[in-house]
Amino acid sequence: xxxxxxxxxxxxxxxxxxxxxxxxxxxxxxxxxxxxxxxxxxxxxxxxxxxxxxxxxxxxxxxxxxxxxxxxxxxxxxxxxxxxxxxxxxxxxxxxxxxxxxxxxxxxxxxxxxxxxxxxxxxxxxxxxxxxxxxxxxxxxxxxxxxxxxxxxxxxxxxxxxxxxxxxxxxxxxxxxxxxxxxxxxxxxxxxxxxxxxxxxxxxxxxxxxxxxxxxxxxxxxxxxxxxxxxxxxxxxxxxxxxxxxxxxxxxxxxxxxxxxxxxxxxxxxxxxxxxxxxxxxxxxx
Amino acid sequence: xxxxxxxxxxxxxxxxxxxxxxxxxxxxxxxxxxxxxxxxxxxxxxxxxxxxxxxxxxxxxxxxxxxxxxxxxxxxxxxxxxxxxxxxxxxxxxxxxxxxxxxxxxxxxxxxxxxxxxxxxxxxxxxxxxxxxxxxxxxxxxxxxxxxxxxxxxxxxxxxxxxxxxxxxxxxxxxxxxxxxxxxxxxxxxxxxxxxxxxxxxxxxxxxxxxxxxxxxxxxxxxxxxxxxxxxxxxxxxxxxxxxxxxxxxxxxxxxxxxxx
Numbered sequence: 001x002x003x004x005x006x007x008x009x010x011x012x013x014x015x016x017x018x019x020x021x022x023x024x025x026x027x028x029x030x031x032x033x034x035x036x037x038x039x040x041x042x043x044x045x046x047x048x049x050x051x052x053x054x055x056x057x058x059x060x061x062x063x064x065x066x067x068x069x070x071x072x073x074x075x076x077x078x079x080x081x082x083x084x085x086x087x088x089x090x091x092x093x094x095x096x097x098x099x100x101x102x103x104x105x106x107x108x109x110x111x112x113x114x115x116x117x118x119x120x121x122x123x124x125x126x127x128x129x130x131x132x133x134x135x136x137x138x139x140x141x142x143x144x145x146x147x148x149x150x151x152x153x154x155x156x157x158x159x160x161x162x163x164x165x166x167x168x169x170x171x172x173x174x175x176x177x178x179x180x181x182x183x184x185x186x187x188x189x190x191x192x193x194x195x196x197x198x199x200x201x202x203x204x205x206x207x208x209x210x211x212x213x214x215x216x217x218x219x220x221x222x223x224x225x226x227x228x229x230x231x232x233x234x235x236x237x238x239x240x241x242x243x244x245x246x247x248x249x250x251x252x253x254x255x256x257x258x259x260x261x262x263x264x265x266x267x268x269x270x271x272x273x274x275x276x277x278x279x280x281x282x283x284x285x286x
Numbered sequence: 287x288x289x290x291x292x293x294x295x296x297x298x299x300x301x302x303x304x305x306x307x308x309x310x311x312x313x314x315x316x317x318x319x320x321x322x323x324x325x326x327x328x329x330x331x332x333x334x335x336x337x338x339x340x341x342x343x344x345x346x347x348x349x350x351x352x353x354x355x356x357x358x359x360x361x362x363x364x365x366x367x368x369x370x371x372x373x374x375x376x377x378x379x380x381x382x383x384x385x386x387x388x389x390x391x392x393x394x395x396x397x398x399x400x401x402x403x404x405x406x407x408x409x410x411x412x413x414x415x416x417x418x419x420x421x422x423x424x425x426x427x428x429x430x431x432x433x434x435x436x437x438x439x440x441x442x443x444x445x446x447x448x449x450x451x452x453x454x455x456x457x458x459x460x461x462x463x464x465x466x467x468x469x470x471x472x473x474x475x476x477x478x479x480x481x482x483x484x485x486x487x488x489x490x491x492x493x494x495x496x497x498x499x500x501x502x503x504x505x506x507x508x509x510x511x512x513x514x515x516x517x518x519x520x521x522x523x524x525x526x527x528x529x530x531x532x533x534x535x536x537x538x539x540x541x542x543x544x545x546x547x
Contacts, residue, residue: 154388168337169389170359216421
């Protein structure tokens with residue numbers, strides 16, 4: 001029992017666990033829509049684009065996460081705009097916008113002779129350094145995005161499955177697309193605190209991809225994805241405590257392991273189903 | 287009485303290409319209108335324009351007296367061709383048909399008994415209730431088409447638009463869809479449907495339109511079938527299949543000059 005409770009004797013671990021749980025569940029919920037819209041690239045893209053916001057915030061002397069959030073949201077809106085107006089695929093639009101924003105960050109940084117931002121914590125996350133104020137911001141944003149998801153759930157679902165029919169029925173698929181992009185941008189920024197720019201895409205994509213292996217219906221996929229997100233965050237945090245490794249990396253490793261477990265389980269179930277069909281239809285096995 | 291669909295001199299363009307030219311059309315409530323024409327004749331474009339999915343370059347297009355996009359949510363049900371969606375989406379037949387109710391629900395409304403009844407009724411209408419819990423990827427093409435129609439029915443729309451719902455479906459599905467269309471029209475719903483099936487139009491529709499970017503003929507199926515425009519389209523389809531270069535100018539149809547009434 002002590003093994004389970006020991007890490008949380010430290011207040012910083014308790015704060016980290018709460019933040020990781022919120023981030024894991026939120027990313028996994030958003031990820032369900034992200035992978036079904038075939039936007040797996042977007043988490044990576046927005047995370048990299050936010051780097052420009054961090055540099056601009058540093059130059060202006062303002063909050064880094066606020067800077068990252070502003071640039072992430074603007075990039076998300078730009079991705080939607082370029083996709084629609086430029087008549088190019090969303091992936092292409094993401095590719096154009098995120099590299100442009102990232103290059104802006106690199107350019108601005110290259111003009112500075114001294115650069116004091118702790119880049120490592122943005123690149124790889126540092127959830128153990130979450131302060132009370134950070135936790136409040138993470139929880140506030142998580143609750144806000146969660147409420148938006150709850151309110152927009154049906155519209156997001158129908159525009160994800162069939163945007164053309166939804167649009168014809170009067171559900172504004174374009175508006176939902178922009179809203180989803182903004183929610184993803186905010187989610188990514190929350191996730192950066194946990195696992196960093198480099199790995200945040202995994203929190204968005206992997207739990208949902210794992211859930212997709214195990215169910216053929218959306219609602220259970222949505223629920224399973226959030227469960228996998230929660231288990232990965234807490235499990236990864238425990239692992240990092242006892243293995244003395246990077247918390248962000250272990251969280252992502254944990255969720256990757258869950259994905260392969262789900263993949264294996266699906267293969268086992270498919271094999272069993274095939275055996276049942278052959279057993280009940282002897283002609284098939286000849 | 288306000289027309290269900292009232293189009294006057296409608297022109298729709300894809301950049302410089304005129305997809306629909308000076309379309310005039312009036313469809314009354316309770317009327318089933320069939321739209322025939324070769325590939326690239328603008329059948330789908332016309333349905334999408336009525337659905338408010340495409341902007342019109344000139345003219346006016348009203349559905350129940352208003353531009354399509356100003357209608358209350360849920361007014362128009364559009365049934366596209368089945369290949370427009372990803373059938374590996376995690377959804378059962380029930381889930382997809384239930385999405386037809388979403389335009390009718392505000393976020394604070396629960397998906398209640400009336401919604402479930404609407405879904406069940408729609409599934410019964412296309413004879414798909416027994417497959418309600420099957421994953422959509424496990425359906426045949428005809429069954430997928432029925433699911434799309436059921437989703438539209440569950441919406442309880444004021445106008446139903448069907449884009450070639452009989453393409454590639456089995457005879458049973460075609461008969462079931464025809465019965466649905468006739469029943470809906472009898473109940474007062476206006477139905478606009480494009481089709482490649484030129485053989486049984488009289489059993490489907492109250493009126494028939496021959497389209498080739500312009501309205502070449504419109505009237506009762508019997509009148510249109512006996513007219514030159516329909517015969518030419520039929521000959522064209524028999525001779526060329528459904529193939530035609532989409533950007534072939536309308537005026538260049540010298541091989542069936544008699545199609546202009």
